[in-house]
Amino acid sequence: MPLGDDVDTLARSAAHGDRVALDALLVAVRPEVLRLCARFLPNREDAEEACQDTLLAVARGITRFEARSSFHTWLHRLSANRARSTYRALRRRWLLEAGNVPLPDRADPRRTSVVAGTRLDLLDALDAVRPDLAEVVTLRDVLGLSYQEIATLLEVPEGTVKSRLHLARREVRQRLGDAAS
Numbered sequence: 001m002p003l004g005d006d007v008d009t010l011a012r013s014a015a016h017g018d019r020v021a022l023d024a025l026l027v028a029v030r031p032e033v034l035r036l037c038a039r040f041l042p043n044r045e046d047a048e049e050a051c052q053d054t055l056l057a058v059a060r061g062i063t064r065f066e067a068r069s070s071f072h073t074w075l076h077r078l079s080a081n082r083a084r085s086t087y088r089a090l091r092r093r094w095l096l097e098a099g100n101v102p103l104p105d106r107a108d109p110r111r112t113s114v115v116a117g118t119r120l121d122l123l124d125a126l127d128a129v130r131p132d133l134a135e136v137v138t139l140r141d142v143l144g145l146s147y148q149e150i151a152t153l154l155e156v157p158e159g160t161v162k163s164r165l166h167l168a169r170r171e172v173r174q175r176l177g178d179a180a181s
Contacts, residue, residue, distance in 0.1 A: 012071075015066075057078055058075070061078075068153075076143045087123045126172065128175050129175070137172055
């Protein structure tokens with residue numbers, strides 16, 4: 001369900017300090033945030049954790065929302081960043097709890113669905129490229145934002161978005177290819 005004008009109105013009010021609007025906004029966007037986080041994290045509980053982290057970030061950072069882009073676009077960026085951050089935290093936690101046993105190079109197909117394994121490989125590949133490139137490919141290829149939406153959100157020309165996307169796709173493709181070897 002796409003976010004509508006009501007959510008944009010709530011976001012503007014919340015950005016100006018309206019606590020009631022913020023509470024209503026968080027309730028309204030939660031299903032969308034969970035759906036976005038689930039695009040990254042194959043495990044429901046992990047997606048829920050990223051969703052909660054995103055909602056907390058919305059609550060803490062709403063006063064910095066300046067409406068240069070739509071709230072929907074801002075929320076996509078925040079959700080993507082929080083989902084990737086949750087994945088990195090889960091990896092670190094797993095490494096600590098496993099007593100420094102390294103993660104397998106590839107997802108075990110006997111224990112992981114093909115879709116989940118592909119998402120984990122993509123998250124690993126995104127972590128290996130420059131952050132500005134990872135963000136652009138995430139916003140375009142995972143979350144489906146337009147070039148113009150990304151350009152507005154990142155405050156760069158559309159040509160810069162296309163250039164970064166080209167470089168990002170090449171690096172991610174190369175890293176995914178290396179992982180398959």
